[in-house]
Amino acid sequence: MGTYVLAIDQGTTSSRAILFDRDYRVVASDQQEFEQHFPRSGWVEHDPEDIWNTTLATCRRAMEKAGAGAEDLAAIGIANQRETTVLWERDTGRPIHRAIVWQDRRTAGACAALKDDGQEEFFSSRTGLLLDPYFSGTKIAWLLDNVEGAREAAEKGRLAFGTIDSFLLWRLTGGRTHATDATNASRTLLYDIHQGRWHPELLERLRIPASLLPLVRDCAADFGETEAGIFGAPVPIAGIAGDQQAATVGQACFEPGMIKSTYGTGCFAVLNTGAKPVRSTHRLLTTIAYRLGGKTTYALEGSIFIAGAAVQWLRDGLGIIEHSAQSGELAAAADPGQDVYLVPAFVGLGAPYWDAECRGAIFGLTRASGPAELARAALESVCYQTRDLLEAMGGDWRGAGDTALLEDTMLLEDTMLLKDTVLRVDGGMAASDWTMQRLSDLLNMPVHRPRVLETTALGAAYLAGMQVGFYPPPGEFSKSWALEREFTPAMERAERERKYAGWSDAVKRTLTR
Numbered sequence: 001m002g003t004y005v006l007a008i009d010q011g012t013t014s015s016r017a018i019l020f021d022r023d024y025r026v027v028a029s030d031q032q033e034f035e036q037h038f039p040r041s042g043w044v045e046h047d048p049e050d051i052w053n054t055t056l057a058t059c060r061r062a063m064e065k066a067g068a069g070a071e072d073l074a075a076i077g078i079a080n081q082r083e084t085t086v087l088w089e090r091d092t093g094r095p096i097h098r099a100i101v102w103q104d105r106r107t108a109g110a111c112a113a114l115k116d117d118g119q120e121e122f123f124s125s126r127t128g129l130l131l132d133p134y135f136s137g138t139k140i141a142w143l144l145d146n147v148e149g150a151r152e153a154a155e156k157g158r159l160a161f162g163t164i165d166s167f168l169l170w171r172l173t174g175g176r177t178h179a180t181d182a183t184n185a186s187r188t189l190l191y192d193i194h195q196g197r198w199h200p201e202l203l204e205r206l207r208i209p210a211s212l213l214p215l216v217r218d219c220a221a222d223f224g225e226t227e228a229g230i231f232g233a234p235v236p237i238a239g240i241a242g243d244q245q246a247a248t249v250g251q252a253c254f255e256p257g258m259i260k261s262t263y264g265t266g267c268f269a270v271l272n273t274g275a276k277p278v279r280s281t282h283r284l285l286t287t288i289a290y291r292l293g294g295k296t297t298y299a300l301e302g303s304i305f306i307a308g309a310a311v312q313w314l315r316d317g318l319g320i321i322e323h324s325a326q327s328g329e330l331a332a333a334a335d336p337g338q339d340v341y342l343v344p345a346f347v348g349l350g351a352p353y354w355d356a357e358c359r360g361a362i363f364g365l366t367r368a369s370g371p372a373e374l375a376r377a378a379l380e381s382v383c384y385q386t387r388d389l390l391e392a393m394g395g396d397w398r399g400a401g402d403t404a405l406l407e408d409t410m411l412l413e414d415t416m417l418l419k420d421t422v423l424r425v426d427g428g429m430a431a432s433d434w435t436m437q438r439l440s441d442l443l444n445m446p447v448h449r450p451r452v453l454e455t456t457a458l459g460a461a462y463l464a465g466m467q468v469g470f471y472p473p474p475g476e477f478s479k480s481w482a483l484e485r486e487f488t489p490a491m492e493r494a495e496r497e498r499k500y501a502g503w504s505d506a507v508k509r510t511l512t513r
Contacts (some may be wrong), residue, residue, distance in 0.1 A: 001074050001468070001469070001470060002071065002072050002073050002074035002075070002470070003021065003022075003068070003072045003073075003074070004019040004020060004021055004027060004066065004068055004072055004073055004074065005019070005020050005073070005074050005075050005076070005077060005461040005462075005464055005465040005470060005471075006018075006019055006059060006062070006063070006073050006075075006076045006077070006235070006461070007019075007020060007076075007077050007078075007079065007457035007458070007460040007461040007464075008055055008059065008076065008077070008078045008079070008080075008168065008460065009079050009243070009246075009454070009456050009457040009460065010051060010055055010078070010079070010080045010081060010164050010165075010168060011081050011243065011264060011265070012081045012084075012101065012102070012103070012264070012265040012266075013033055013034070013036065013265055013312075014031050014032060014033040014034065014054070015031070015032055015034065015051060015054035015055045015057075015058050016029060016030065016031040016032075016058055016457065017029065017030050017031075017055070017058040017059040017061070017062040017063075018062060018454055018457040018461070019062050019063065019066050019068060020457075020458065020461040020465075022470065022471075023480075024452065024458060024461075024462070024471075024480055026452070026454060027066050028062045028063070028065035028066035028068075029062055029065075029454075030057075030058040030059075030061040030062040030065065031058060032054040032057060032058050033054075034046065034047070034050040034051065034054050035047065035050060037098060040106075042104070042105035042106065042108075042347060042348075043104055043105070043106050044100075044101040044103040044104045044347070045098035045099060045100060045101060045104070046084065046098060046099040046101055047098055047099070048086050048088070048095040048098070048099050048167060049095070051099070051164060051167070051168070052167075052168065052171050055168060056230070059231070060231070063231070069231070069232055069233075070226075070231040070232040070233035070234070070235050071233060073231070073235045074236075074464075074465060074468055074470040075235070075236045075237070075238040075239065075464040075465060075467065075468045075470060076172075076226065076235055076236070076237045076238070076239075076464055077237075077238065077239035077240070077246075077459075077460030077461045077462070077463050077464030077465070078165050078168060078169065078237065078239065078240045078241075078460055079165075079240075079241055079242070079243045079246035079247075079456045079457060079459060079460035080163060080164040080165040080168070080184070080240075080242060080243060081101075081102060081164055081243060082102060082163060082183075082184060082187045082242035082243060082244065083102035083134055083135055083136050083139075083163065083187050083188075084099050084100065084101045084102050084136075084163060084164050085099060085100045085136045085139035085140055085143070085161070085163065086099045086161070086162050086163075086164065086166075086167045087140070087143050087144075087147075087150065087154075087159050087160070087161055087212070088159065088160055088162070088167065088170070089153075089158060089159060089160075090157070090158055090159065090160050090175070091158070093170065093171065093175055095167075096143070096147050096150055096153075096159065097143055097147050097150075099164070099167075100139040100142070100143065102134055103134075103265075103266075103305060103347045104133060104139065104347075105133045105347055105348055105356050106133065106142060107133040107138035107139060107141070107142050108133050108348075108356040108357065110133075110138045110141065110142070111131045111132055111133055111138055111356070114131050114205075115131050119131070119205065122201075122205070123189055123202065123205075126192045126193070126194065126199055126202060127186070127188075127189055127190070127191060127192065127193060127199075127202070128186070128193050128277060128279075128285055128286030128287050129187070129189055129285055129286075129287075130283065130285070130354055131189075132354055132356065133356055134303065134305075134350065135187055135188060135189045136161075136163060136187060136188040136189065136190070137188050137189030137190050137202070137206050137208065138189070138206065140161055140188075140206070140208050140212070141206045141207060141208060144207070144208070154208075154209045154211070154212055155209050155211075157209075157211040159212055160178055160212060160214070161208075161212040161213060161214070162178070162180065162214055163180060163184045163187070163188070163242075165180055165181070165184050165240045165242070166178065166179065166180045166184070166214045169223055169224070169237060169240070172224075172226045172227070172230060172237060173223075173224040173225065173226065173227065173237070174227040176224055177223055177224035177237075178214045178215065179214045179215040179216070179217055179223055179224075180214045180215070180216055180217070180240065181216065181217055181218065181219045181221070181240040181241055181242075181291070182196070182216055182217070182218065182219065182288050182290075182291040182296065183219060183240075183241045183242040183245040183287075183288050183289070183290060183291070184240070184241075184242045185198075185214075185216045185288075186287050186288040187242060187287070189202065189206070190202050190203055190206070190208065190213070191216070193277065193286070193287070193288055193296075193298070194277065196216075196291075196296065197216075198210065198213050198216070217240075218291045218292055218293065218294065219239060219240060219241045219245070219249075219290045219291055219292060219463050220238065220239050220292055220463040220464070220466050220467035221238065221239075221240075221467060222236070222238065222467070223236075223237040223238065223239075223240060224236075224237055225237065236464075236468060237464070238463070238464040238465075238467035238468050239460055239461070239462070239463030239464030239465070239466070239467055240460070240463070241290060241459060241460060241463060243262070243264075243456050244262055244268040244270055244301065244456075245270070245288070245289055245290055245299075245459070246455075246456045246457075246459035246460045246463070247260060247262045247268075247270075247426055247427075247455045247456040247459055248260055248270045248272070248289055248290065248299065248459065249290055249459035249462060249463060250426070250452070250454075250455030250456060250457070250458035250459030250460075250462065251424045251426060251450065251455050251459075251481065252474075252477060252478040252480075252481040253270070253272050253289075253424065254272070254297075254474050254475075254478055255272060256272050256273055256274035257271070257272065257397075257421065258271075258272045258424070259271045259272075259390070259393070259421060259422075259423055259424065260423070260424040260425070260426065260455075261386055261389075261423055261424070261425050261426075262425075262426050262427040262455070262456065263307050263308060263382065263425065263426070263427035263428060263429035263430050263435075264307065264308050264427045264428060264429075264456075265306075265307065265308050265309045265312075266303065266304050266305050266306060266307050266308075266309065266350070267303075267304035267307035267382055267385060267386060267427075267429075268301060268302070268303050268304070269301065269302045269304075269386060269389045269390060269393070269423075270289065270299045270300070270301050271299055271300045271301075271393045271397065272289055272297065272298075272299055273289075273298050273299055273300055273397075274297060274298065275295070275296070275297060275298070276298065277298040278298070278300055278396055278397070279396075280300060280392070280396045281395065281396060282352050282391075282392035282393075282395050282396055283351060283352040283353075283354055283392070284300050284301060284302050284351055284352060284389070284392050284393065284396060285300070285301045285302070285303065285351065286298065286299075286300060287299055287300075287301050290463075292474070300393050300396055300397075301351075302350075302351040302352065302388070302389030302390075302392060302393065303350040303351050304350050304351070304382070304385045304386070304389070305345075305346075305347050305348065305349070305350045306344035306345070306346050306347070306360075306381075307382045307385075307427075307429060308324070308427070308428050308429050309344070309346070310342065310344045310378040310379075310381060310382065311324045311327050311378060311379070311429070312324070313344075313346070313378070314327060314374065314375055314378055318371075318374065320371040320374065320375065321371075321375065324428070325431075325432070327375050327378065327379060327432070327435075328379065328432040328433065328434035328435055329434075330371060330372050330375035330376075331372065331375040331376035331378075331379050331380075331434055331435075331438075332376075332434050333372045334372040334373045334375065334376035335368065335372070335373060338364065338366060338368065338369060338373050339364045339499070339502050340362065340363070340364040340365060340369055340373045340374065340376070340377040341362070341363045341364055341377055341380075341381070341502060341503055341506040342360070342361075342362050342374070342377035342378050342380075342381045343360060343361045343362075343363070343381065343506050343507055343510045344360050344378070344381050345358045345359050345360045345361070345510055346359065346360045349507070349510075349511070351388070351389055351392065352388055352389065352392045353388075353507065353511060355511050355512055355513060357512045357513075358510050358511050358512045359510075360510075361506070361509070361510045362374075362377065363502075363505075363506045363509065364502075364506075379429075379432070379434070379435045379438065380438060380442070380499075380503075381503075382429065382435065382439075383435070383438050383439045383441075383442045383443070384442065384500065384503040386423075386439060386442075386443065387442055387443050387500060390423070390443060390445075421445060422445065422446040422447070422448050423439075423443065423445060423446070423447050423448065424448050424450065425439070425447055425448065425449055426449075426450065426453050426454075426455040426456070427453070427456075430449055430453055431453060433485075433487075436449060436485075436487045437487050437490070439487070440487040440488055440489050440490075441489050441490055441491035441496060442491070442496055442499065442500065443489070444489045444491075444493070444496060445489065446486055446487065446488050446489075447486070447487040447488075448483055448485075448486055448487075449483070449484050449485045449486075449487070450481060450482060450483060450484055451482040451483070451484040452482075453484075462477055
């Protein structure tokens, strides 16, 4: 059976590998950043070989730190940056172009043309998504139309498409497995989340050959074995989920009404809505939370493109901090009498605005504004955007019209948020006490930070471990979730609403439509 589960957490700026034991404890880990490519304004690319090489290196180093060999691994689970799109040659495994990252906005024009043609409802009603460059479908179409010979090769069945999980799976299995899971499939604009299949008419409207697509399996499933030469012996790959869904599992959000929010490069809030998909009227996404044993659990999701990336901008763009951890200390020193707002629309704004063309802006600067005020504005922007998402979720939850969903819930007095709901947080920014306290203040709700912050990797490990019998069913796993710290609101209502009104005004001034 082995002693550990190896989780691959392949993210937007780095690849990580973490070994978990039977008690869900981190035994060893390794992380390596890789290069970000920005060939044009609004374009973001990754070299798939960098992703593969850093993934392989971190897995081997984590195993070395733990003194573990392949025989010590019960299984491998994969969590991945979602929507990032790769096309590769089936016979060689060679990518035909750099990966187009989820943040990339090059297909904004194509999405706008589809909207103008009245097609968004067709896509949204089947996929739960909006027509936005964020998703994989228009990225695939761009590659087919702009890489020489790609469309002809695809139509002859010579190319394979995958999100990063599929690409890693292909490489790990030596090309024997071309598959993905339901969560990653649900982010492509090509997958009917109600029928659980690639939809032929969605493919037709984006001119994408079906031969490109991977098989779709449950999140916990048999995805094959690694080639013996990679780790010294074959290891089963038994779990895959997109990073935000993996974090939802890692946070044990298995009951309808539970919410988690992950603060990485972006921020992603996910509300479990149970066995019934809830159609959003507030421009959120209806998506698959996870699929286990053939049973699909749905979610509402709000996606913020820039969260931790705003802190990286403070560090790398402005040079006002040396380490990300300094941002909270600097923000705490800001002048409370200044109201500086950063709208971090560096690659447009995600939910609930979905404005691909707007760009970042700063409001409220005075001669007295300095690094501390900018740091506070950057961190607060993440909190404000989270409130935007949860306000929208509250409205959709109330509007679902299902009394089972609404049982024992009611709106808070001054917001659309749900009473008695807590927000479970994870990701790098969740380690900042200042940011989490400000988040609780501006949301007017408790924020719970778990003992294990590596919830994305934990979710991937749990899915794989459950599949091979290393870990117990979800009900038992839920009992292992442990609170590290609770943050409760301490801001006066008038101050909270005044600050949020200022944020809303700043966003309105930034939007292009």
